[in-house]
Amino acid sequence: MSGRKIPMSGIAGIALTLALVSNAFAADVSELGNSLTPVGAERAGNADGTIPAWTGGDVTPVSGWKTGDPRVDLYANDAKLFSIDASNVDQYADKLSPGQIAIIKRYDGYRMDVYPTRRSCGYSQEIYDATKANVGRAKLSEKGGILEGHGGFMFPLPENGLQAIANFRTAFNGKHTKLTVHITTSQTGGSFSHDIGVIDTYSPYYEKNAREIDDYYMTKFIYKQIAPAASVGGIIMTLQPYDDSNESWVYIPGLRRVKKAPTANYDTPGKDDIRTFDQTYMYNGLPDRYDWKLVGKKELYVPYNASRLRTENLDIDSLITDKYPNRDMARYELHRVWVVEATVKDGWRNTFSKRVFYIDEDTWTPLVADLYDTKGKLWRFQENHIFMASEIPACVSAGDFYHDLNADRYVADNLVVKSADANYTAEDIVDNDFFSPDSMRRYGRR
Structure with missing residues (x-):
């Protein structure tokens, strides 16, 4: 499956420059689109001038560009500002996460190349209107499921961590998508496994009449394996309910049968054995086994504007190196981020405390x-490299990376080799009826 957990009572070893959370709580809906962007971000830049003001994002496609064409990197001419590596990481520690610091110090040659900050991400007016309409209407269940609200971000003015993670669970990255993705997993000794699959997704949550189309499932996902030869034809379908755990089915070519997969959820180990199911896409599934704390905001160097991963046909062998992805392919910028801590609830267990x-x-x-891990030690580290897909419009992942810092192994997911293999506006290709066990059987026999 392609697609996206963590005792320490705080974030140790690093000084967080946090904005007062109460300031965010004091905001009201009238500030959306004014002092705040339509999705609740601070419109203004920072005091140092290192983060610019948001001016709407790059929502207009490049003239002449069409789906299937190589991506145009609007910022290809930006000069690198500096690099962060083992020689100077402590100098920048206040704007790095513990995981970023740990991976820099662990691996020789690991570096983060920092470029000027470009606030390129933006959405359609339809998403903005739906987000504003959710203010005062959106409602979560005790387990974090969505009871009311649809079509946009749930809580642009979040009051707690559960609302913040609900915003991620409803973050827009296309209503209908069809992608051919590559997934590589490093093995002990330096070799890699390489899987290729076709992903179809549909999110009825974003429809204006969402609950009429499907009142139970908010997002739907099918992955069909097309390589290597030994795994061709295997399919997994995952449907995400509004207020329940993910439901999954698998099609096994040898048996020509579709079976319910009750364990494909939460921290069940994935096929690659160094990533759990709910790590995929950074985090997925119901958030009911954690307590979620909205710590505040800080400035962080993060992967951003990763169009270079899509500008030409990606050479997987050049991108994937022994311990980490090729550093020449990664772009980092300074952005404001919300810090959200998820701690396992009393009475529950999880691989990650x-x-x-x-x-x-x-x-x-x-x-x-x-x-x-369960002893409070940093164990795994994840990064999601996003870029602006103006045709949607939305920022989407160009690749996400999952590192096990104990095993010295990692997974690279959602990599697209050919531009024609990425369609984020696949309304004419992907429909609601495709996501059913009966459809899986037919799909598996093609």
Whole structure:
């Protein structure tokens, strides 16, 4: 499956420059689109001038560009400002997460190239209107499920961590999408496994009549394996209810049968064995087994404007190196992020006792996550490299990376090799009826 956990009572070893959360709580709906952007970010830049004001994002497609064409990197001519590596990481520690610091210090040659900050992300007026309409209407269940609200971000003025993570769960990245993605997993000894699959998604949550189309499932996902040869034809379908745990089915080519997969949820280990199901896409599924704390805001160097991963046909062999992805392919910028801590609830267990998410204020998308084991030690580290897909319009992932800092292994997910293999406006290709067990059987026999 392609697609996205963490005791320490605080974030140790790093001084967080937090904005007062109470300031965000004091905001009201009239500030959306004024002092705040339509999704609740601070419109103004920072005092140092290193983060610019948001001016709407790059929502207009490049003239002449069409789906299937190579991406145009609007910022290809930006000069690198500086690099962060083992020689100077302590100098920048206040704007890095513990996981970022740990991976820099752990691996020789790991660096973060920092470029000017470009607040490129933006959405359609339809998303902005739906987001504003959710203010005062959106409602969560005790377990974090969505009872009321649809079509946009749930809580642009969040009051707690559960509302902040609900914003991520409803972050818009296309209503209908069809992608051919590559997933590589490093193995002990330096080799890699390489899987290729086709992903179809549909999110009825974003429809104006969402609850009429489907009152139970908010997002739907099917992944079909097309390589390597030994795994061709295998399918997994995951449907995400509004107020319940993910439901999954698998199609096994040898049996020609569709079976319910009750364990494909929460911290069940994934196929690659160094990532759990709910790590995929940074975090997915119901948030009911954690207590969620909205710590506040800080400035962080994060992966951003990653169009270079899509500008030409990606050379997987050049991108994937032994311990980490090729550093020449990664672009980092200084952005404001919400810091959200997820700590396992009393009476529950999880592979990760705590997770700390660093959620981009302009997209409500986690760009960095630090995951801690049951003894409170940093264990795994995740990054999500996003870029602006103006045809949607929305910022989407160009690749996400999952590092196990104990095993010295990592997974690279959602990599697209050919531009024609990424369609974020696939309304004519992907429909609601496709996401059913019967459809899976037919799909698996093609």
